[in-house]
Amino acid sequence: MKAAIIGTWHVHTEEYTRAILENPKAEAAVVWDSDEARGKAFAEKMGLPFTNDLDGIMQDGSIDSVVLCSATCDHPALLQKAAAAKKNIFTEKVLTIGVEDAVAAAEAVKASGRVFTISYPHRTFPTLRAAKAMLDSGKLGRITYARVRNVHNGSSADWLPPHFYDKAQCGGGAMMDLGAHPMYTLYWLLGAPKAITSTFTQVTNRGVEDNAVSVIEFENGAIGVSETGFVSECNPYTLEISGTDGALMVHGETAQWGGKATGGKWVDLELPEKAPLPIDQWVDAVTDGTPAPSTIDEAVMLTRLMDGAYKAFETGAKFTF
Template sequence: MKVAVVGAWHVHTKEYAEAIKNNPHTELACVWDSDRERGEAFAKEFGIPFSAELETIWSDPSIAGVQITTATCEHHDVLIAAAKAGKHIFTEKVLAFTNEEAKEIADAVRASGVKFTISYPHKTWPTLLGAKQLVESGKLGEITYARVRDAHNGSTGDWLPPHFYDASQTGGGAMIDLGAHPMYTLNWFMGEPKSVVSMFTQVTNRGVEDNAVSVIEFANGAIGVSETGFVTTGMPYVLEMSGTQGSLMVHNDILEYCCEETDNKLVEKTDLPNALPLPVDAWIDAVVNGGEAPNGIDDAVALTKFMVGAYESFKTGKRYCF
């Protein structure tokens, strides 16, 4: 199928476009961007046409799908237009700035019947799939605490693009960007949130938070901690989970756990599941061969809900109740 790249704004735009270009079932049709210079540069690099008007993409029946990697502030209008045009959608996180916008997008996607995937790549990792198996097996008992830390040195290393610090485009800083991974992981493992309290700070003083923590209360009394930042070097990812009968930890691509069957000693889990296809490839397969696309619109709406709560807590300095 032909796929149009809608937006060359995101840092992962080229990564997804390469995946579409290299997939035997797809080809890149064209690119549009609200910044013509940026869009034309991308088109030249990938050897595809630049489309100056979005309507050209929406009205082209040969284009079956779209990769939406615009600025987040453009998601609402672009995603709704794509759904109404009947284009299958692969998009980057987050879905929208508000719950109201997320609902409007979701309504359009559901009404259109298109295949929709939002990029949650951590859910494809063998270590996290193995952790999910352990939790669902009941060996750890009832989960009472989870901490997910995902951080890098994008600010201190000065390699993130300047527009990633423009809150009008991004909606925030580290939490709404990189912090999406801990948030959707906590949702995946822990379910619906009850309340959240946030602490965001600025280390490099670029106008948005680059060091952030949100503490989330879940319905059963469990606590989840979402940690992220653009000012960390080394140990970029950690997952810790504790239950009434055991615990686990993921770090450096290793999953360790302890419970009754290990005599409560921490051991490495070596029989990990195979990695799942990356979301963009799984989306292509769902469109071309049928089946359910992963990380659908309900998952996308849920992430927006977590983020809205996290930012409202920070802005007000109070606990936010969902």
């Protein structure tokens, strides 16, 4: 496959570009960015050519794929262009800021018939894959509750780029960015959401939330808690799952569970090997026809959750899906 890097706005652009460069099944062809200076600097760093001709990329039949790393506000137009040009698409999350744009993007992607993947890397983690397998095994009984906490010190230690605090570009703050991981993990584990409430605060006062919690009611009666923020130090990833027959805890890179089947004792969860990252699975899907690691409908669901979370915060009321 031959991919163009579309936008260099996101902090993970270099990671994705290197993944393409290092994959023997893939080739990085060119870099485009609406900000020419930023795009040229990135292209030079990666040893790739830069072009300001986006339409030329879309019309180039030798380029069959795009890696979308632009500002989130630019995703709708770029997704539509790429789908219309029948390019395979790998995109950074979230898909779009608004639900209407997400639904329109999904229709275009499905009509294109090409391979789509959104970056949901936490679903490749051994701890989370083991947790999902345990949940699916039924050993925890009926699942009643799950909590995911995913935080870092990007604001308090001042290392996030300034544009990550631009609500117009991002659609929000910590919940829209880092909070995407708890959100897609919760619906992966618990299914369709029914309603959501949110509490967001600003600790560093940069115009968007840097400390955030959303509580989700799911159709099956379970409750999910999505916690995120840019103002926490030395606070490892945490996942809790509770069911009628047992419970499971992930703390950093360790996982344990206990319940009726273990006689009430907590035991280590056997972990699988880490799965390839979503961008590598996407390359395999394009070149080998293997299943893509995520679907466009899952991408739309994340936008629906984010839309509900922010509307709940802005109105101070529960948002019903």
